[in-house]
Amino acid sequence: MDTLIFILILHVKAQAHTNSCSPINCSNGSDINIQFPFRLQEFQPQHCGLSGFDLHCKQNKTTVHFPSYGDLVIKSISYDLKKLDLLDPKNCVHQVFLNLNLSHTPFSYYYILKEYQYLNCSAQLSASFLQVPCLSGFKHHVYVVETSFVMPDFCSHVKTVGIPFSYSPFLSDNTFGLGLTWNMEKSQDSIATKFTTSVQQEAGQFKKLSDIANDKALACIILFIFVVVMLLNIKKLSHSTKRMEVEKEKENQKEPHTAAILGDYEALKPKDNPWPMSRC
Numbered sequence: 001m002d003t004l005i006f007i008l009i010l011h012v013k014a015q016a017h018t019n020s021c022s023p024i025n026c027s028n029g030s031d032i033n034i035q036f037p038f039r040l041q042e043f044q045p046q047h048c049g050l051s052g053f054d055l056h057c058k059q060n061k062t063t064v065h066f067p068s069y070g071d072l073v074i075k076s077i078s079y080d081l082k083k084l085d086l087l088d089p090k091n092c093v094h095q096v097f098l099n100l101n102l103s104h105t106p107f108s109y110y111y112i113l114k115e116y117q118y119l120n121c122s123a124q125l126s127a128s129f130l131q132v133p134c135l136s137g138f139k140h141h142v143y144v145v146e147t148s149f150v151m152p153d154f155c156s157h158v159k160t161v162g163i164p165f166s167y168s169p170f171l172s173d174n175t176f177g178l179g180l181t182w183n184m185e186k187s188q189d190s191i192a193t194k195f196t197t198s199v200q201q202e203a204g205q206f207k208k209l210s211d212i213a214n215d216k217a218l219a220c221i222i223l224f225i226f227v228v229v230m231l232l233n234i235k236k237l238s239h240s241t242k243r244m245e246v247e248k249e250k251e252n253q254k255e256p257h258t259a260a261i262l263g264d265y266e267a268l269k270p271k272d273n274p275w276p277m278s279r280c
């Protein structure tokens with residue numbers, strides 16, 4: 001009996017948690033579904049996502065902020081591929097490559113990287129080299145060249161960095177290249193991870209309950225028993241809940257499998273009839 005009551009309590013708790021962390025988007029027209037490990041910083045509590053996965057809404061666009069660069073606009077998120085496609089609002093993908101430092105983020109480039117050197121030249125190189133228009137001006141010409149290239153005197157070396165591709169006029173429009181992937185182990189927020197595990201366990205308990213409680217009469221009987229036992233047995237209940245929570249806490253110490261978190265997330269979506277007792 002105590003177990004049944006405990007399950008009912010878990011159900012109420014799971015409802016409250018999942019509602020505030022349900023998938024969200026920045027605007028009606030947006031097809032970008034924001035869900036764990038991401039969260040919308042302005043609209044969802046911290047426990048809905050992992051640290052480093054905070055997203056924002058700016059002018060109806062979903063954005064992510066990188067201290068080394070600034071805001072990038074999210075074009076799409078694939079939770080299956082763990083892939084984030086980004087657009088540079090300044091339309092200069094090589095400025096992103098040059099400045100974006102992902103070392104203290106959960107992200108890395110999705111594509112295989114190759115080292116290139118960025119050169120800043122006071123005169124143009126031969127016509128076979130194409131300068132990066134968005135980084136160049138009248139008196140300086142920026143090029144992305146192979147690391148083996150020996151630069152002339154009128155050039156200075158800006159940086160050698162691993163990037164997905166060199167400059168090409170056909171790839172400069174941001175439609176390709178700003179793909180990132182993420183690694184949840186790189187996020188240190190173990191509290192959020194623990195939380196998700198406990199919600200999953202609670203949601204799992206609820207599923208079993210809803211199966212047996214499909215019958216309305218049975219649901220009402222369970223509700224009646226629940227109320228009676230609650231009234232008669234409040235002291236005992238609080239004792240047993242405490243004990244079980246301690247056990248649950250111990251279980252949560254184990255590191256949860258990250259794939260399971262994503263896979264099981266579906267289970268957290270609110271059901272059509274989440275609280276059968278309300279139909280009594």
Ligand SMILES: *[C@@H]1O[C@H](CO)[C@@H](O)[C@H](O)[C@H]1NC(C)=O
Pocket residue numbers: 028
């Ligand atoms: C989004 O669409 C729903 C109906 O599809 C509508 O009720 C709601 O007002 C819309 N929200 C905004 C911000 O336009």
Ligand SMILES: *[C@@H]1O[C@H](CO)[C@@H](O)[C@H](O)[C@H]1NC(C)=O
Pocket residue numbers: 024025026027028029030031032
């Ligand atoms: C975005 O969210 C709103 C409510 O928050 C919802 O009505 C709408 O269907 C969502 N849009 C998409 C494309 O998921």
Ligand SMILES: *[C@@H]1O[C@H](CO)[C@@H](O)[C@H](O)[C@H]1NC(C)=O
Pocket residue numbers: 027028029059060
């Ligand atoms: C954002 O979208 C809403 C409707 O979904 C629209 O009324 C509003 O003008 C948009 N804002 C911007 C800055 O585009």
Ligand SMILES: *[C@@H]1O[C@H](CO)[C@@H](O)[C@H](O)[C@H]1NC(C)=O
Pocket residue numbers: 101102103104161
């Ligand atoms: C990125 O930043 C870290 C420290 O914040 C630094 O050690 C590393 O060299 C930087 N990487 C690049 C490519 O600038």
Ligand SMILES: *[C@@H]1O[C@H](CO)[C@@H](O)[C@H](O)[C@H]1NC(C)=O
Pocket residue numbers: 120121135140142158
């Ligand atoms: C290239 O050099 C010019 C002038 O020397 C400077 O203004 C510009 O910021 C430099 N660009 C890069 C990418 O280093």
